Amino acid sequence: MKKIFSVFCVIYLAILLLPCNASALSGSWYRVENENVVFYKQPVDTDNNKLFLLEKTYYIYAISSTNNFLQAEIFDNVNGFVKICGYVKANEVVPCTTPPVLPYYPTEILTVNQSNAILKAQPNVYGEDIGVAFNGQNVCFYGKSWNNPSWYYVKYQNDFGYVQSRQLSPLLIALHPTPIYVPEPQPEPDLDQTDNEQTQNTKQSLPFEAILILLVCIPAVIIVLIMFLPQKRTSNRHVPKPKYMSESDTFDDLDLL
Numbered sequence: 001m002k003k004i005f006s007v008f009c010v011i012y013l014a015i016l017l018l019p020c021n022a023s024a025l026s027g028s029w030y031r032v033e034n035e036n037v038v039f040y041k042q043p044v045d046t047d048n049n050k051l052f053l054l055e056k057t058y059y060i061y062a063i064s065s066t067n068n069f070l071q072a073e074i075f076d077n078v079n080g081f082v083k084i085c086g087y088v089k090a091n092e093v094v095p096c097t098t099p100p101v102l103p104y105y106p107t108e109i110l111t112v113n114q115s116n117a118i119l120k121a122q123p124n125v126y127g128e129d130i131g132v133a134f135n136g137q138n139v140c141f142y143g144k145s146w147n148n149p150s151w152y153y154v155k156y157q158n159d160f161g162y163v164q165s166r167q168l169s170p171l172l173i174a175l176h177p178t179p180i181y182v183p184e185p186q187p188e189p190d191l192d193q194t195d196n197e198q199t200q201n202t203k204q205s206l207p208f209e210a211i212l213i214l215l216v217c218i219p220a221v222i223i224v225l226i227m228f229l230p231q232k233r234t235s236n237r238h239v240p241k242p243k244y245m246s247e248s249d250t251f252d253d254l255d256l257l
Helices: 002-016 191-228
Strands: 028-031 038-040 050-053 059-066 069-074 084-089 109-111 116-120 129-134 138-144 151-156 159-164
Touching (some): 038 069, 050 151, 116 151, 129 159
Antiparallel strands (some): 028 059, 038 050, 059 069, 069 084, 109 138, 116 129, 116 159
16 A cells, blocks of 8 residues: 555656646647748757758647747658757647648758768858768758758768758759648728718618608697797677767767766
8 A cells, every 4th residue: 555655656746847838739740831930959049049941831740849839850760861859939830630641841862963062060151061972972951041041951971961052953842732721812892882882872761761850850840830839819709899979969968977
């Protein structure tokens, strides 16, 4: 019982001591769908850690993630190529929902077409010399330099370095057979047609609105007139006309009283 408890404690401590930035993304395929995606030596975005550009439309295999980078593998140990492990920014590649079809990554073998091609530690003529490949010898292409596409990152025998592209046979890389999904652009609305439709709708609604206004206003005007116009007062009282006397009229005694 004590042994089982001890083993459980060891496993529990091991889980607690796992790096916090580790991820469950291991074993996932990602696709390069943008230009200028850099393959790094270490998960730090500095020029010294940049190796080469990954080929667009092709795939990398992510085995873990750290500090917003994916630790990825490219190539297999066949045909002179060596599987290498590096890093790529996670936001620059696209996760795959289904496993890709072959080829996962282009395996281009180039030939030296000059007297020699010197492998450099940096993609410039001032870089340290690593090795020399002679005319007619082959090198394995890994990618174009991140800051100068006229330099290729290659493997010659057991050495990796940069070689000027003019010293090698032409590089011809076709797009991956699986097309990249590009959403169809939505057509922009025709402003003139929209204005015409709105005008027609406005014209069609005018008669109905006018009738509705009349039906509301006319009764209101009648009610106002009835309420505020002065009314004529009528009376049934008869006012006798005044009686005028003539020369023939005579007064009697009663009239004088």
